Amino acid sequence: MSTKFAAVALAGSIAAVFSGTAAHAADNYPDKPIRVIVPFAPGGSTDIVARIVTQEMSKILGQTMVVENKGGAGGAIGAQEAARAKPDGYTLSIATVSTMAVNKACRPDDLPYDPLKDFVAVTNFANVPNVIEVNPKFPAKNFEEFLKVLKDNPGKYSYGSSGTCGVLHLFGEAFKLATGADIMHVPYKGSGPAVTDAVGGQIEVLFDNLPSSMAQIQAGNLRPMAIAWNKRLDALKDVPTLEEVGYPQLNQPAWYGLLAPAGTPEPILNKLHEAAAQALKTPQVIEALQKQGAEPSGNSPAEFAKEIQEQYDWAHDVVKKGNIKLE
Known part of the structure; x- marks a missing residue:
């Protein structure tokens, strides 16, 4: 076998091994607790919605989803940490209009993460007045x-x-x-x-x-x-x-949804979306959200990504027209 063909064969073997490893990891996912970063302090709307939905998702997935509050800088501190997490499905985060749209509009040059490139949408949990x-x-x-x-x-x-x-x-x-x-x-x-x-x-x-x-x-x-x-x-x-x-x-409401780091395998994203969609259809979750004035969503990743893009464009437009600056 020539050196060239040997190299190609070796590369193919390595790719197959990694592909098989990724597939195996997805099949077994989740096999340990999942961390969910809420980029705001406890007691706020982001925290409330996240805890209502992830508690039910934990039952469906068979693993605890541990909410961790990382507030500060309009949600940028928690979002930055989430963006840098390993894309294995074990560190997720909650998306808000602040973290996914407004922060970038207000900080176009120095925001330490890219809302549209560093994350992949899973689903919108709920729309909120x-x-x-x-x-x-x-x-x-x-x-x-x-x-x-x-x-x-x-x-x-x-x-x-x-x-x-x-x-x-x-x-x-x-x-x-x-x-x-x-x-x-x-x-x-x-x-x-x-x-x-x-x-x-x-x-x-x-x-x-x-x-x-x-x-x-x-x-x-x-x-x-x-x-x-x-x-x-x-x-x-x-x-x-x-x-x-x-x-x-x-007269624009807010929303709160689930994100994974960019590069998270699609089978894992599918499992997370299915669990969230199922959780958001359970009577106890619907009732708990509605008591807070929130309406459950559970839309597709593509639909949620579209919502993020629309709010991203809106925030940039408002900041520009209002000449709004960081204080």
Whole structure:
């Protein structure tokens, strides 16, 4: 056998070995616990949705899915760690509009990961309304009064978000652009701490995803002014949508989905998608999400990738038009 043909044969043998190893790994997947990075602090909407769905997925997959919170920098710290993980299906992460769209729009040159290249979409777990809410001491009972107070008192009030250049920061800045209100941004390391300070009165206004605020709203500790959703919610029948109050451009919900690092074998991705889709059809998961104001999705990887791309384009457009900069 010539040296050339021997080299080709050896390369083929090596490829076959690796192919067989990968197939074997996929067949046995998962055979140990799966780490799921949530790129925000505990208690926020991302954390709540992730725990509801992954708990059920654990039962289906036969292995524990361990949620690990890695907050900071608008979700960039956790997303960066997830992007660098080994693509073997044992380190996954939760996608948000912040991590997959807004961060890149705000940090085009120095974001330490590429949202569109470093990950592969598995599925959208749930779509979630955004909400504008106030501390009960704020002198407004409805959206019209709320906006009047802000406009009559430029620069007096502060609003909190889950982090600088996160989607809720962009939501707040888009609100300012659309309404002409002058209100100061106070960033937090996740929605959980922001909700705590809004309830405590350290900030007067909060732009949030509904799940992380729902319990406090229902307890009367926060007062919703309007929601970003396609209809009024049964749980909040008196709260109008932003389209109803004249701001359809702000009426965009959020979503939370599952990602794997780029290069993860397709059989593993298929197993994860099947488990997530099954979990999202179980009555207990549907009920738990709906109690938080979230609607389950479970769409295909291609459909979720399309949603990510659309939000990526939207965020870049808003940041450019608003000349929004990192604070």
